Amino acid sequence: MPFSALPVTAAWQHRDARAGFEVAWFRAAGRGYHLSGCTTGAEDGQTWVISYAIELDQTWATRSARITGQSAAGIRRARLQADGHGHWRIDGQAASHLDGCLDVDLESSAMTNALPVHRMGLRAGDRAPVPAAYVRVPDLRVERLDQDYARIPDEDRCQRYDYAAPAFGFTCRPATTSPASCSTTPASPSARCNPTR
Numbered sequence: 001m002p003f004s005a006l007p008v009t010a011a012w013q014h015r016d017a018r019a020g021f022e023v024a025w026f027r028a029a030g031r032g033y034h035l036s037g038c039t040t041g042a043e044d045g046q047t048w049v050i051s052y053a054i055e056l057d058q059t060w061a062t063r064s065a066r067i068t069g070q071s072a073a074g075i076r077r078a079r080l081q082a083d084g085h086g087h088w089r090i091d092g093q094a095a096s097h098l099d100g101c102l103d104v105d106l107e108s109s110a111m112t113n114a115l116p117v118h119r120m121g122l123r124a125g126d127r128a129p130v131p132a133a134y135v136r137v138p139d140l141r142v143e144r145l146d147q148d149y150a151r152i153p154d155e156d157r158c159q160r161y162d163y164a165a166p167a168f169g170f171t172c173r174p175a176t177t178s179p180a181s182c183s184t185t186p187a188s189p190s191a192r193c194n195p196t197r
Contacts, residue, residue, distance in 0.1 A: 006033070012110040018043035024111045032057040039108045041137065046071060048138040050108040057084050060119035062104040062133070069108075071138035078140040080104055080133055088133055090142050097144050098133045105132035105145060113174060117161065122151040 006026040014020035024037030033056040040049045048071040055064045065080040081089045088098040103115045116130040127150035134145035150162040152173075164171045 010111070014039075014041060014110070020108075022108075022110055024109075029055065032063065033060070035111065037109070037111060039106070039110075041108055046138060048108070050106065050137060052106060052109065054104060054112070054115075056115065059084070060115055061102045062115060065104045065106075065133075065135070067106065067135055067140055069138050069140050073138065076138070076140045078135060078142065080135075080142065082133070095133075095142065098142070101131045101133045101144065103130065103132045104135065105147075106135045106137075108135075108137045113163070116149060117159075120149070122149065122161075124151050124153050126151050 006028075008027075009023065009025045011024070012022045014022065018041045020039060020041035020043075022037060022039035024035060027034050034053070035056065036051075036053045038049065038051045041047065048069060050067060050069045052068075053066045054062060057063050061084045062080070062082050063084055064082065065078075067078045067080075069076045069078075079091055080095075082102070082104075084102070086098075086100040086102060088095040088101065090098075102119065103112070105112045105115075116128075116132070120128055120130070122128060127148060129146065129148050131144055131146050134143045135141075136143065145165060146167060148164045148166075150164075152160045152162055154160060161174055162171065163174050
């Protein structure tokens, strides 16, 4: 079941782990895609806002990400660059701890979980490890996050996935992702996820 065309915009309400909201915009850019958005959150007595601009190549691999965050601690910025083959730079410095990662995953964002889903094109029954350059909130610290996606049988013409982040002992079934009539992207565990553990 192929994905439908990207919408111009989409929005998500964060649930469970935090209160918040995200809005994203999508457009084709040359031989790839440009995604931009803003997400807000209130969690554990902290509030923050994160804005992002992400460039993807034609395979949906992340090539760059510009992230700005604001919280009570002030304004922070991070710039990630990737060569599309698993090598990264953070604010111009080599980041060997991210070797092998093809995707950026913003802790604050539901949208970024769509990147590996689109890139891998898993068939029902397939499972794949998907390490990511994981940008934490509110400090924009960038870590490697080992995670797994498994595509389970489709339901109501929507693709479904099981997600696991072993470092956090977390598993869930994110919201469905688009082909035809479904929402465009799966939600991240922090946005809308039904824990399965």
